[in-house]
Structures are given as C-alpha cells and as structure tokens.
Amino acid sequence: MISAVLRHQFLPRLLSVSRISTTRRNNGFIVLVPEIGENGDGSSNLSKPDGLPEFTHITVEKCLAAIGTEARSVEKLVEETEQLVQSKDQLNVYADILDPFEHAIKDLETTWGVAKALYLGSSTLMPTTYYLNIHERAQRARAARFNSKPIFDCLSTADPKSVEAGSPEGKQLVKKYLLEGRLNGITLQPDERLNLTQTLTELNKEKSTYRSKVETAIKQFSHVIKDYSLVRAFPPTLLEAIAVNDEEPTKGPWKVTLQPDIVKGVLEYCPDRVERWNVWQADVRKASSHTEKSLATSTHLENIRSLRKRQANLLGFPDFATMSMETKMAKDVPYVREILNSLLSYAFPAQVQEVETLQKFADESNFGHKLELCDILYWKRKHLNAVYNYDEERIREYFPLPRVITGIFHLLEKLFHVTIVERENVEAWHPSVKYYDVFNEGNQSELLGGFYLDCYSQKGRRGKEGWMVAIRNRSDVTQTKPLCSLVFNFPTPVYGKPSLLSIDDMGTIFRNFGKCMQHILTQVRYSDLAGLSNIEWDAAEVCGKVMEFFLKDPNVLVNLSGHYSTEEEIPAELLDSIKIYQNYMAGYDLCKELYIANLDLELHSSNDFWQDIVRKLWPNYINFELDKKDSHPCSMVNIFAGEWGAAYFSHIMSKIVAADVYSTFVENGRTDVGQRLKSTFFAYGGSVGTAEIFRRFRGRDLSPDALIGTLQLNRVNERS
Known part of the structure; x- marks a missing residue:
C-alpha cells in the first residue's frame, strides 16, 4: 500500500469562489483555473490575529498563492536540509531536521485544511478542479521530506538512544520517516526505483480509468x-x-x-x-461486460491487481496484501484472517437463522416467493415495523437536532472533563456555521482547541456521511492549538420545525464527534503524530466508533431525546424498538462486511481471476446463491480506484477495538473510564502503536468477544 503520508482521508475540493474568470463559448463555459504561484507572500491573509481563518476574505486566488508559497518553502527546506546533513559531521535530529520541518509544514497544513473544510461545506464554494490543484500541490510538498535519500540515510544511522532521549515521541517520528521512505522506494537501486515510478504511473492511470468508467456508468x-x-x-x-x-x-x-x-x-x-x-x-x-461494453472495468481491475503486485515485489514483499500490513495494527495477513474467521463462526449461523425468520414473516404476509438479496431491505423494514413497532419517522420526532447536539456536548463534557463554549461572531463559510472552543473543565484560561459545526445541507453538498476535517494539528514546537470542522448534511429547519434525526443520523454525529475529541484532546508534541495522524489504518476509526456505541445505552438516548413540539422524553416502547433495530440482522450485516474484507485480501494476494475468487468465497459468507451476472467487484471504487486496496478489513478491526473499549464503560462506569480513554487513545494519537495503547487502556490484548457480545450473536461451534 502507498504510504499513509501520501494518502489523505478526504479527496476534497476548494474554497470560496471569487473573481473566477469564465469565457462563454457555445453552450457552456471554459473555466480558467488560476495557476499556483511559487513566489510572494501567499499565507498572510488566510488567518486573523486570533489564529482562526479569515473565511469572509478567502478567495481562490489567495488560497492558490498561499499553497504555492508554502509548498515551495517546504521544498526549499528539504533542499537545505539535504545540504546540511551531507556537510555536517554531527547533527541534532531535533534541531536540524524534525523541529524545522514542524515549523515549515504548519502553514501548508492549515491552508490545505481550510480548503478541505470549504469544499466539504459546499462544493459550489470551491469546484473540484480548483481543489485538486491545491490538493496535489500540497500533497507533493508534504511528501518531499519523506522522499529525500540524504534525510533518510541520516535518520537511519542516527543514535537511537539520543533520539529517544530528546523526546518521548522522537523515536516514533523517526520511525515514520523511515517507513515512509522505504514504502516510497528510497532503499532501491536507481533502476529499480525507476521501475517503481513507472509502475505507480501506470497504476494511477488504470485507477483513474476505472473510477471514470464507474462514475459514468452510475450517471448513465x-x-x-x-x-x-x-x-x-x-x-x-x-x-x-x-x-x-x-x-x-x-x-x-x-x-x-x-x-x-x-x-x-x-x-x-x-x-x-x-x-x-x-x-x-x-x-x-454496473461497469461490467453485462452492460455497456465500453464502460466495462474488468480488464482495468486485473491490471490494477497486477501493478499492485509488481509494486509490492519491487519493495520486497510477496504480494500487495502483505505490503499493506506495514501500515496496519494487525501486522500480518494470517492474523487478520484468523480474526475475521472467528467472527464468521458466529455471524454465519446467525445469518441463516435471521433469513429463515424473515422468510417466515414474508410467507405469512403472502409474499409467495423465496427471498432474494433484492428483497432483504424491504422485508427487513416491514418486519421491524410489524413485529417490533419500529417506526423511524415517529422516532425522529423525539430527536430534534439542537437537542441532540446539546446532549452530546453534555456527554462529552462529563466523559472527558472538558467545557465546550460557543464563541460568538466568528467568521465561517455560511451564516449557520457555529464555532466552539474546548477548555479543560473548570479552567477557561486553558484552551485545548476548537471546532466549527456545520450541520445543515447546503447547495452542492452531497451524501449523508458527515465528516471531521482536520484544519490544523496540535504542535508544541509551533505552539499551535488543534482546529477542525464538523460537516453534516441534515435538512435545514423549515417553518419553525427543527431537523429531526434518525438513529443512523445520530450515529454519524457521534462518530464524528469522537474523531473531533481525539483531534483536540491529543497531547503529542509533533503534528505528524498528533490526533489522528500516523494512526494505523485499522485503528483510525476506533474513537469514533467508541462514541457511536454510546447510542446503545438507553440512558444516553433518553438524555438526547425530547419531542420537537411537546419536549416529552422518548417513550419506553420506542426505546425497546430502537434496541431491536440496533442489532437486527447483525449476523447478515457482519457476514457482508466479512465477505468484502476477505475478498479484498484474496484479490490482493492471489493470482486467480477475480470471478473465480468471488465464486470461491461467496458461499462461505452469503446465504444466497450468487447471481450469474453479479459483477460487484467491477464497481468497488474505494478498493480499486481509491486507497482501500487490501485495507477494507480495517473497518472491522476498528469496530473490534472500539467494542472492547466500550465494554470497559459498561463494566466500570463512565467517568473514570472516560478519563482513561482521554489519557490513552486521545492523548497518545499516533505517537504509540494502537496495540500498545490498548494494552495500557485495557490491561490485556485485544479480543473479538466484546463485538460478538455487543451484536448479540449466538455463540455456536465452528462451522464444519
């Protein structure tokens, strides 16, 4: 897998469009994209004296100029550092390398973060073409120090004792530099490195074609x-x-x-x-040979697999799946498969029972057919409503957005001993966006960081996911406080009626507030290790999922609830139906996740044709016959055109860790465990490996038992 540094969590876009030149021609427009400047002071106008971005005056031109200046500044420092390490006999790793880069990267990261926040706030504020211009320039500059052979050689020969003595996080940061360098091919011979570069160029072209064809197939x-x-x-x-x-x-x-x-x-x-x-x-x-042939991606899928294997082989790994483990908490593929198979031994029998129950209900409702995959969601909803009185629209009435936000603020304050205070008259990209400072409890002179909260759907905002956008990281070196943005896509209040939330909507909010707290409450010295930075991919979602598990606590739901018109708390019978909903057909849902995770690993470790792999794995996970024309791998964009190749299992691993962490709250109560979570997972960020953080938090190694219990899967023997 390409190194974690080169991967960014969002493929965002851009900023407040102002003075964009357009030339009318025929039925459309030609947009003249400003070039990124490399000279002049481009960063001084993006922030106010209080350190917050000056959103009302940020334009495309200013952002492009800022990124150009800041990127060139970082690259210039790389050149100067290379000269320094080659001419100086004795170097101080901190004073000569780590700390100077911490200063140089600060403004670049902030401008990049502002661009991401604005893009996700509304793509009409900053079109894709503009953002990609910024994104690619910033990414290239940020990676320059990890691609430097002189810097790599210097750090690889540095005295480990002196590195560790200088800072508790220093050893981990040096390790990050060396890992990034290895995965970028620094240790290869010149001809091998050229081969790697050519391979990655071909790979990016195939990924781009794959993505383009899938997107076209969806649109057509x-x-x-x-x-x-x-x-x-x-x-x-x-x-x-x-x-x-x-x-x-x-x-x-x-x-x-x-x-x-x-x-x-x-x-x-x-x-x-x-x-x-x-x-x-x-x-x-879609995007298969069973539809429009010109949009078929099967050949590109196989080319991507082949090129990824070549990339891994050049870097000394037997296959791409093995290479992927270098940036994961789970250190090898056999361990991942062992964990996934242990879950399958519970999930598959549960799936069989769940489908049988659903079939019986459908038969009693005069369905008259054997259930197929296209029927499951429909009859699942009907069964939940008829048997368990689960009525999503009625439940929404008890969770108006303002009340839910107030409730989660109170929960976060109690769990983590912080105080969240709205700051008035802060500039943002839309009048509905609010800004909050986070302080240590009882001490509003001790500011920890802040976040923007953008709840409501705006023109150009797509999807329902919700995002936590890191605008800048904590850094003791530069005396920088963490700043982030929470962006959601809930309906705007109309006629005095607030936006009403489903249980899934609240899950989105809780997940992203978990990430927000992890970003703000980190105690790490270096921005490259702070918050969510440098966390292994299969642990990146842990803190978000821990917070989401709190929605399984009926007391939390009661505290969040209040009918939007009468303010009465949610009735007990609705709480019971929510509890059923949260684990309903959990075996079926988990089997689908396990199938994709194992399919992803197999596709990136086996040489068999993708269709043969699908046919082999499918019956082990899915209790339905595989349709002859089902070609789902042909449109798995995140895996084959994104950065989740041989990494999809990460979603499940994060859930396993989160369930085990949350079970500690159930066993021991909230407040003390909240402080322990704050002082471990939140405080350490990426400065300590997640497996070690978990041991410090839980006092033992990780187990999947908590997730099995949380999902209420029946405990059965291994399937024969």
Whole structure:
C-alpha cells in the first residue's frame, strides 16, 4: 500500500469562489483555473490575529498563492536540509531536521485544511478542479521530506538512544520517516526505483480509468417511475432526491439513479418486487461486460491487481496484501484472517437463522416467493415495523437536532472533563456555521482547541456521511492549538420545525464527534503524530466508533431525546424498538462486511481471476446463491480506484477495538473510564502503536468477544 503520508482521508475540493474568470463559448463555459504561484507572500491573509481563518476574505486566488508559497518553502527546506546533513559531521535530529520541518509544514497544513473544510461545506464554494490543484500541490510538498535519500540515510544511522532521549515521541517520528521512505522506494537501486515510478504511473492511470468508467456508468443509468403507488411509502428526503421536480416531490415523475443512497432507498421502500429486482440488477452489474461494453472495468481491475503486485515485489514483499500490513495494527495477513474467521463462526449461523425468520414473516404476509438479496431491505423494514413497532419517522420526532447536539456536548463534557463554549461572531463559510472552543473543565484560561459545526445541507453538498476535517494539528514546537470542522448534511429547519434525526443520523454525529475529541484532546508534541495522524489504518476509526456505541445505552438516548413540539422524553416502547433495530440482522450485516474484507485480501494476494475468487468465497459468507451476472467487484471504487486496496478489513478491526473499549464503560462506569480513554487513545494519537495503547487502556490484548457480545450473536461451534 502507498504510504499513509501520501494518502489523505478526504479527496476534497476548494474554497470560496471569487473573481473566477469564465469565457462563454457555445453552450457552456471554459473555466480558467488560476495557476499556483511559487513566489510572494501567499499565507498572510488566510488567518486573523486570533489564529482562526479569515473565511469572509478567502478567495481562490489567495488560497492558490498561499499553497504555492508554502509548498515551495517546504521544498526549499528539504533542499537545505539535504545540504546540511551531507556537510555536517554531527547533527541534532531535533534541531536540524524534525523541529524545522514542524515549523515549515504548519502553514501548508492549515491552508490545505481550510480548503478541505470549504469544499466539504459546499462544493459550489470551491469546484473540484480548483481543489485538486491545491490538493496535489500540497500533497507533493508534504511528501518531499519523506522522499529525500540524504534525510533518510541520516535518520537511519542516527543514535537511537539520543533520539529517544530528546523526546518521548522522537523515536516514533523517526520511525515514520523511515517507513515512509522505504514504502516510497528510497532503499532501491536507481533502476529499480525507476521501475517503481513507472509502475505507480501506470497504476494511477488504470485507477483513474476505472473510477471514470464507474462514475459514468452510475450517471448513465436512469429509470423513470410514473406510478405514485410505487413511491407512496418513500420518506420525504428520498422522494425529493428522485423527483424530477424537487419542488413538487409528490407529483412525479421520479427518476431512479444508481447513487448508493437512491439504490438503498428503492430497495427498502419500493413495494413492487420487479422494480426492486431491476434496480438491484443494474447496481450489481454496473461497469461490467453485462452492460455497456465500453464502460466495462474488468480488464482495468486485473491490471490494477497486477501493478499492485509488481509494486509490492519491487519493495520486497510477496504480494500487495502483505505490503499493506506495514501500515496496519494487525501486522500480518494470517492474523487478520484468523480474526475475521472467528467472527464468521458466529455471524454465519446467525445469518441463516435471521433469513429463515424473515422468510417466515414474508410467507405469512403472502409474499409467495423465496427471498432474494433484492428483497432483504424491504422485508427487513416491514418486519421491524410489524413485529417490533419500529417506526423511524415517529422516532425522529423525539430527536430534534439542537437537542441532540446539546446532549452530546453534555456527554462529552462529563466523559472527558472538558467545557465546550460557543464563541460568538466568528467568521465561517455560511451564516449557520457555529464555532466552539474546548477548555479543560473548570479552567477557561486553558484552551485545548476548537471546532466549527456545520450541520445543515447546503447547495452542492452531497451524501449523508458527515465528516471531521482536520484544519490544523496540535504542535508544541509551533505552539499551535488543534482546529477542525464538523460537516453534516441534515435538512435545514423549515417553518419553525427543527431537523429531526434518525438513529443512523445520530450515529454519524457521534462518530464524528469522537474523531473531533481525539483531534483536540491529543497531547503529542509533533503534528505528524498528533490526533489522528500516523494512526494505523485499522485503528483510525476506533474513537469514533467508541462514541457511536454510546447510542446503545438507553440512558444516553433518553438524555438526547425530547419531542420537537411537546419536549416529552422518548417513550419506553420506542426505546425497546430502537434496541431491536440496533442489532437486527447483525449476523447478515457482519457476514457482508466479512465477505468484502476477505475478498479484498484474496484479490490482493492471489493470482486467480477475480470471478473465480468471488465464486470461491461467496458461499462461505452469503446465504444466497450468487447471481450469474453479479459483477460487484467491477464497481468497488474505494478498493480499486481509491486507497482501500487490501485495507477494507480495517473497518472491522476498528469496530473490534472500539467494542472492547466500550465494554470497559459498561463494566466500570463512565467517568473514570472516560478519563482513561482521554489519557490513552486521545492523548497518545499516533505517537504509540494502537496495540500498545490498548494494552495500557485495557490491561490485556485485544479480543473479538466484546463485538460478538455487543451484536448479540449466538455463540455456536465452528462451522464444519
């Protein structure tokens, strides 16, 4: 896997568009993208004296100029440091290398973070082309120090005792430099390094083509529904998303696309089985030879696999999956498979039982067919509603967004002994965005950091994921406080009615506030190790998922609740239905995750054709026959066009760690354990390996038992 430094969590975009030159031609526009300047002072106008970005005056030109200046400053320091290490007999690793780069990277990271925050706030503020210009320039400059052979050689021969004596985190930071260097091919001979460069160039081209074809396939598909009876049960947000005229969503017609949220919504709410089957088939066949041949990605998928293996072989690894483990907490592939198989031994039998129960309910409801994959979401919703009284729209009424935000603030303050205070009159990218300072409890002179909170959907904002965007990291060297942005996509209040949240919506909020606290409460000296930086991929989601597990506590739900019109707390019967919902068909859902994780590993360690691998693995994980034309690997963009190749298992590993951490709260109560979490996972950031942090927190090694218990999976013997 390409090094963690070269990978960024977001593929963001840009900033407040001002004075963008356009030339009208025929039916469209030619956008003249300003070039990134390399001279002059481009950074001085992005922040105010209080250290916060001056959002109302940030323009595309200023950001491009700032990134150009700051990038060149970092690259110039790399050149100067190379000369220094080659001419100086005795170097101080801190004074001559680590600390100067900490100062040089500060402004670059902040400008980059501001760009990401604005892009995710609304892509209309900063189009993709502009952001990518900034993103690529900043990424190249940031990686320069890790690609320097003289710096690598100097750090690899530095006295370990003197490094460790200088700072508790120094040894880990030097280790990071050396790992990044190795994965970038610094130790290779010149001809081998040239081969690696050519391989990565070809790989990036194949990944780009794969992504482009999948995106085109998604855009080209559309299915028009004219019969209102087919969309009658759709939630208002889904109806608006598919209505040709979104101002009159109930009048139709309605256009179904292959956007993930749309596909999921149709499969969940459409009562017509043929309609569901058609949409499901279009989804699993997209970008394959079973649809438009020019958009088929199978050849590109195989080329990506081959090039990744060549990359791994050049760097001394037998395959790409083994190479991937270099940036993971789980140090080898056999261990990952052992963990995943231990979960499967519980999840698969649970899946069989869950599907049998759902089939029985469907039969009693006069379904008249054997359930297929296209039926599961629809009958799952019907079963939850009929048997367990789970009514998502009614539940939403008890969780208005302002009350949920107040409730999570109180929970965070109690758990981690902090005080969260809104600061008035802070500039942001939209009037609805608020800013909060975070202080140590009882001491508002001890500022720990701050965050922007952007809750409401804006034009150009896509998806429902929610993001925590790190604008700048903590650094003791530069005396910098951490700053981040939380961006969500909830409906704007209308006619005095607040935005109402589902349980899944609240999960999104809790996950991202967990990341926010990890970013702000870190106690690490260096920004390269602070917060979420340098954390292994398979542990990066731990703190977010720990916070999400708190939604399984009925007391937390009660404290978050209050009917939007009467303010009464949520009734006990709704709490019971939420509890059922949170673990409903957990075996089925976990088996799907385990299948993708193992498929990803197998595709990056085996030489077999992808279809043969799918056919081999599928029956071990999914209790449904594989459709002959199901070509789902042809559209797995995150794995084959993104950076999650041989890394998808990371989502499950983070969940395992988080469940084990959360079980400590259940066993020992909140306050003391919250302090322990704050002083370990939050405080250490990426300065200590996650396995060691877990041992310091829990007093033992990791076990999957807590996740199995949390999901309430039946304990059974290994399947034969």
